[in-house]
Amino acid sequence: MGDLDFRGRQMPAWFPDAKFGVFVHWGAYSVPAWAEPTGELGAVDPEVWFAHNPYAEWYWNTSQIEGSPAHEHHRTVHGGLPYDTFLDAWKAELFDPAEWIDVFARAGARYVVVTTKHHDGIALWDAPGTGTRNTVRRGPHRDLVADLAAAVRARGLRFGVYYSGGLDWHAGRRAVIRHEDLIDECRPHDAAYAAYALRQVRDLIDRYRPDVLWNDIGWPDAGMADLPDLFAHYYATVPDGVVNDRWDGAHADYLTSEYQANRQNETAAHWEQCRGIGLSFGYNRNEGPEHLLDPAGAVRQLVDVASRGGNLLLNVGPKADGTLPGEQRTVLEGIASWMAGHGGAVYATRPLGPGAAPSDGAPWIRWTRDDRHAFAFLADVPDSARDQVVLKTRPGLLDPATAVRLDDLPVRADAVPDGILATSVALGTPLPTVLRFALL
Numbered sequence: 445m446g447d448l449d450f451r452g453r454q455m456p457a458w459f460p461d462a463k464f465g466v467f468v469h470w471g472a473y474s475v476p477a478w479a480e481p482t483g484e485l486g487a488v489d490p491e492v493w494f495a496h497n498p499y500a501e502w503y504w505n506t507s508q509i510e511g512s513p514a515h516e517h518h519r520t521v522h523g524g525l526p527y528d529t530f531l532d533a534w535k536a537e538l539f540d541p542a543e544w545i546d547v548f549a550r551a552g553a554r555y556v557v558v559t560t561k562h563h564d565g566i567a568l569w570d571a572p573g574t575g576t577r578n579t580v581r582r583g584p585h586r587d588l589v590a591d592l593a594a595a596v597r598a599r600g601l602r603f604g605v606y607y608s609g610g611l612d613w614h615a616g617r618r619a620v621i622r623h624e625d626l627i628d629e630c631r632p633h634d635a636a637y638a639a640y641a642l643r644q645v646r647d648l649i650d651r652y653r654p655d656v657l658w659n660d661i662g663w664p665d666a667g668m669a670d671l672p673d674l675f676a677h678y679y680a681t682v683p684d685g686v687v688n689d690r691w692d693g694a695h696a697d698y699l700t701s702e703y704q705a706n707r708q709n710e711t712a713a714h715w716e717q718c719r720g721i722g723l724s725f726g727y728n729r730n731e732g733p734e735h736l737l738d739p740a741g742a743v744r745q746l747v748d749v750a751s752r753g754g755n756l757l758l759n760v761g762p763k764a765d766g767t768l769p770g771e772q773r774t775v776l777e778g779i780a781s782w783m784a785g786h787g788g789a790v791y792a793t794r795p796l797g798p799g800a801a802p803s804d805g806a807p808w809i810r811w812t813r814d815d816r817h818a819f820a821f822l823a824d825v826p827d828s829a830r831d832q833v834v835l836k837t838r839p840g841l842l843d844p845a846t847a848v849r850l851d852d853l854p855v856r857a858d859a860v861p862d863g864i865l866a867t868s869v870a871l872g873t874p875l876p877t878v879l880r881f882a883l884l
C-alpha cells in the first residue's frame with residue numbers, strides 16, 4: 445500500500461466492535477426547530493422531499509422554497525428574518541456536555557459524532573475563514589466542539605466530527621429544490637471553497653484528533669486532488685481513526701446508509717447506518733411520539749444492524765438551550781436499561797454466518813456470535829407462541845443443552861428437526877429476549 449493508497453488499510457478493531465454510536469446534530473437550525481414530519485429518507489417521493497423536508501437541520505433551504513409550508517412558517521413566525529439571526533438567538537444556556545455524554549454512555553454508545561459545520565456553513569468552533577459565523581464569536585459564545593470532545597473522552601468514548609464538505613449555503617446559497625440540484629447547481633465546487641473546506645477539516649484534525657472523520661454530501665471538485673494528502677495527514681495524526689464514504693468516492697474505511705437510503709451499502713465488510721430517533725437529525729418541535737422510535741424499536745434497530753455486521757449511529761437533536769428533548773432522552777434511557785443486561789451479546793460480536801439461521805418472517809429473530817457463543821434475540825413472538833419458539837438453525841451449529849437467558853429467567857431448549865425448540869416465559873415482548881448457546 446503506497447503512502448497515499450489507503451485501499452488496503454486494516455480496519456481498526458474498535459470500530460466494528462463498537463456497534464453503537466450517537467450522532468448529534470446541533471446548530472442554528474435548532475432555534476426554529478421546524479420541519480414537516482413527512483417521512484423517512486428513502487420512503488418519501490424525491491419530488492416532494494425538498495419542499496417538505498422532514499430534516500429540521502435543512503430549515504434554511506426548505507424555508508427558501510416558495511410555496512413550501514416552511515417558507516410560510518418562516519414568513520409568519522420569524523418575519524422572514526435572515527437565517528443568521530438564529531445564530532445570535534442560539535444561547536445554549538443550559539448546555540451541560542457531561543450530562544449529555546452520561547446519557548449517551550449509559551445507553552451503551554461507544555462513540556459520539558457531532559456536527560462541526562452543517563450545510564448552513566455555521567461552525568461550532570472558531571473555524572478558520574468563518575469570521576464571526578461560528579459559535580465562539582456569536583450565539584453560544586463557546587467552542588462546542590472542544591466542550592463535547594472533552595466530555596466524550598472523559599467518559600472513555602471515541603469522538604468523531606461531522607463536516608458538511610459538499611454543501612455550504614454560505615458558499616453556494618441557491619436553494620436545493622430537486623435532487624439533481626445536489627449534484628452541481630447548489631454545491632460549491634470552486635477552488636476558493638475547496639481551499640476553505642480543506643483548511644477547516646485540517647484544523648479539526650489538528651485541534652481535536654477525531655476518531656471518526658464523517659464528511660457529508662461529497663467534496664468540491666476543485667479539492668478532490670487534496671484528499672489523499674488530507675487522509676494521509678489524518679492517519680498520521682490519528683492512526684486508528686476511521687473515514688466514512690461520503691467524499692465523492694475518494695476513499696472510505698467504511699460505507700454508510702441513512703434511514704432507508706443506500707441500504708445496498710449494508711453488504712460491505714464495514715458499514716454504518718445513521719438515522720434520527722425520529723424523522724429528523726436536527727430537533728423538530730413538530731415531531732410527536734408517532735414519529736419517533738420507541739425504546740424497543742430502537743433496540744431492535746440496533747440489534748438488526750449489529751446482527752448483519754454493521755454499526756448503528758443513532759442521532760439526537762438537542763434543543764437550542766442545550767437540553768436533550770425529553771422524548772429522545774426517554775428512548776436513550778430505554779436503550780440503556782436493555783443494554784445494561786444484554787450489551788455483551790452486541791459488542792464485539794459478528795454475524796452468525798450466511799445460512800446459519802434464517803431471520804426472516806415471524807417471530808422477530810436476529811443472531812450474533814462471538815468466539816464461543818451464539819446469541820438469539822427474540823421479540824414480538826405471537827401470543828400463540830409466547831412461551832415456545834422454534835429457532836431455525838443449521839444442524840450441529842450450537843448446543844441446545846447450554847441454553848441460557850441473559851435476563852436469568854429459566855429456559856429449556858431441545859433439538860428438533862429444523863433447529864431448536866426454546867421454551868420459556870414471555871419470549872414475545874417487544875424488547876428482545878436474548879438466549880445464549882455454546883457453539884459446537
Ligand SMILES: C[C@@H]1N[C@H](CN)[C@@H](O)[C@H](O)[C@@H]1O
Pocket residue numbers: 499501502660661702718725
Ligand atoms: C446525516 C444526514 N446526512 C444528510 C445527507 N445525506 C444531510 O443532508 C442531513 O442533514 C444529515 O446531516
